[in-house]
Amino acid sequence: MTAQVITVTSGKGGVGKTTAVANLATALAMDGKKVVCIDGDIGLRNLDVVMGLENRIVYDIVDVIEGRCKLKQAMIRDKHHPELYLIPAAQTRDKNAVSPSDMIRVCKDLRPDSDFIIVDSPAGIERGFRNAIAPADRVLVVTNPEVSAVRDADRVVGILEAEEKGNPALIINRLNPALVKNNDMLSAEDVLDLLGIKLIGIVPEDENVIIGSNRGAPAVTDGKSRAGQAFRNISKRLQGEDVPFMNLTPQSGLWNAIQRITGRK
């Protein structure tokens, strides 16, 4: 077994990187894969709360790098998926406590015993981002159908090209089909045309994502969540399956309301 290292990045903050990492890692674990996620946002630790593991942290990635614990001691096992682990970021240090070669070394040590290593990159294009992309076999760029997020995604794609990090794949997150239909939101086609990279998934805006974060249980664990379904599809594509893209045409208000009442949505 040798793991594939997948780094999730975006340029702009707040577009849903951490949510994407938590959901994709959980979906891969639900398919029986052995997954380790690494929170690369040193000083602004977040993946632990989104995954509901904040109370179990003893050691973090800086402890591993500085030799205060063994790698296995910093790997926190998920509550529901025994083959899913989190290596948390340090909260009281800064991004300079980790170097790109540290990240490559940690991933190298993890590779033999895992199927997937998912690295959550911090926002921005500085040290933390460089650390996060250093070990990547594959990079996923998350964006929202919104001018600032698309512009920053384009900068990141340009840097990845310059660093010869292969072709990144795009996740368009928080797409609102009703707004797109009214021509008041960039469509997935618009975003793809602007960025010129390949698409790996479109995730519709879905309140279940916030509900999942509140509970520390990612939306993929909720069978009824549309965003959860979109992330499950992306996880299948990461495993090499050819899954068709979801139909994201907006449902009528009445039909929507009936589905909500009957619990089908």
Next chain:
Amino acid sequence: MDFFSRKRSASSAKERLQLVLVHDRTDLTAAQLESLKDDLLKAISQYIEIDPDAVRIDLERDGRSQRLVADIPLKSVSRHRAG
């Protein structure tokens, strides 16, 4: 709000982004591009007569690469005409 004449915001977002991304990717500001055009026209005018108002020079996107596309109509020159 004038419902019929209002341009929907998605098209304006796309048009603005198309311009911004070209300048971001080439690291050229709109002012620098104008000055590039002026220099280009000056250089060409030393050899052939052109109509500056008909010239079109733009940066265009082609997937992830950019190209500088110039359309420079030449003025017809009378001495080549049969007479």
